[in-house]
Amino acid sequence: MAAPHHDPAHQLVPAAEPEALRAALPPPLREEFDSEWESVLEDAKKSHTLVDIHALLNKWQHTAAMEFRDPGSYQRMLDKAARILEQGGNPHGGTLEDMLAHIERRRRAL
Template sequence: MATPVPLPPPPQIPAADPEALRAALPTALREEFDAEWVRALDRAKQSHSLAEIHDLLNKWQHTAVMEMRESGSYQRLLEKGAQIELAGGRTTAVSIEDMRALIQQRLQAD
């Protein structure tokens, strides 16, 4: 059996706090975060709910960690999403039946 390669230590996860997230984000993404933050605050004032703010902080916490692991990954994700939309959906998608068959095949190979 092959010896597993150890994974690099995970990056320090920033707190789900606007100030901590801004500090953890690359400069190029701070403007986008700021704009989304202002919109979320405005909607929270109208709805009297913090749910959207929590969702936004969660999204940007994941984005910050993603960027800490691999710089530029957020932009690549957006570009891939735009390509999928332009193509009219996932052209490489696999049906659930095909995926189950592939899993079953791999399980039987072990």
């Protein structure tokens, strides 16, 4: 029997479970996760749905993986978003039309 294939990149992604995510996050982000977790739990009690819990776990799973690959990237993303909002746009970004054209070119290349 062949040994199972282990993808090293997959090990960078923690399980979408609160305990695993907390363990993978640096302390400042862990505090933010805890705050959001408490809020979404309260909302789930009232709405009787798990949709927001799943969305939160998905968001933080991606954030934890991003932070593992590039520590500090989450804060840099927030800082960039704040600058874009302050400036009323991204001077280094393309237009929506450019992005749609780029997507179409990639679709045709498939």
